[in-house]
Amino acid sequence: MRRTKAEAEETRQNILSAAEQIFFEKGVSNATMEEVATAAGVTRGAIYWHFANKTDLFLELYNTVKIPQEDMVARDIETDQSEDILGDIERVASEWLDVMRIDEQRQRVFAILLRCDYAGDLAPVLERQQEVHDYHTKILNTAFERALNRGQMDARWTPQAATNLLRWTMQGLCSEWLLFGRRFDLPVEGKKGLRQLFSSFRSAAG
Amino acid sequence: MRRTKAEAEETRQNILSAAEQIFFEKGVSNATMEEVATAAGVTRGAIYWHFANKTDLFLELYNTVKIPQEDMVARDIETDQSEDILGDIERVASEWLDVMRIDEQRQRVFAILLRCDYAGDLAPVLERQQEVHDYHTKILNTAFERALNRGQMDARWTPQAATNLLRWTMQGLCSEWLLFGRRFDLPVEGKKGLRQLFSSFRSAAG
DNA sequence: AAATTAACATACGAGTTTGTTTGTATAATT
């Protein structure tokens, strides 16, 4: 039975939402299209109508969260001319933790990303992550550089070292939280770490 | 054709070694027993003789590296009574990076662990990782506590915060290195970060 | 109103992979 365009879009969203659930529970490679279909209340036929195959389905799912993620960090920091650049970076990172804490979809997608097998046909997903990663690195680097040049940062630091430590911290923090069943309060513990880290960024300055 | 006991043990090791290779290249779930068998120069029959199934094979592979990993950190730090506890922790972490850099087996196994699907039958592997993780946390915590009590550490830090930052840093550092194709010098860049981190641990002390 | 096409459901075929079973040569045992 043919649906109206709006209804079709709805089932497409249902499929994506079901895929998010199933992929999160079973892992991408262990999940079957049949399970996703059932969870979405449709048959496999519907999925294959909307998506080429499992990999494509996963890529589309990834695309639903990657864009906002990229923009978030960039927008605030990239053209920051304020008098407290470090404070701004710290705030953006903190807010990112707040969002992660609340946004369950983001949690699931990131958890899926943390434990999926990039070796096979999912390789493009990893490449995409690398691009995002490099992009963030570049932005943070220039931001810390600016902070250094304006004397807002302890001169013993280099922009690269600061960028690395910040990214590694955020990465390790979120990995632990997501992989090990969110056994602590992400924003609370995370911000403690950030505060210490940025305090040492400033140190002799200001 | 029946082999001698030593020969049998050798093929068992060959299978484990082959599994390490294939799992690393294709990922655990995408790898087939046939591929592992071929790489080991045997048939699937041999694998099923030595191991119950794929999961069991992977668990055994995991066991070949987990023990040394646990001991490494523990042994040096746990009963440290020296006058520079922080320096000792930093050195242990640095040496861990050196080992990782050299030990290709460790690299492969950790890379496999970073991208395998714990959702299915591999769940016990994740639990095991959690245990190791908690163990390290406990040890680091008491070590930092000792450092604080003896005035070797900046009083603005708490043992928990220091432990978290150190673990998160190491985790993020290694994840990035392994997942993104080892695009930087692990010990060099890692030690830079460690030095800054520990410098901020000490800060007002000493 | 007829024709077309979108949005699925259903049925089918075909390839993989897994676990098991059977066969067998040889080492170990008695």
Added chain:
DNA sequence: AATTATACAAACAAACTCGTATGTTAATTT
């Protein structure tokens, strides 16, 4: 020396899962 257990290879059967092909209904188009 005969027997038995071991260490596999080879063959087998069964289950999955995927992708596709075909069928069906209703929305759109003309």
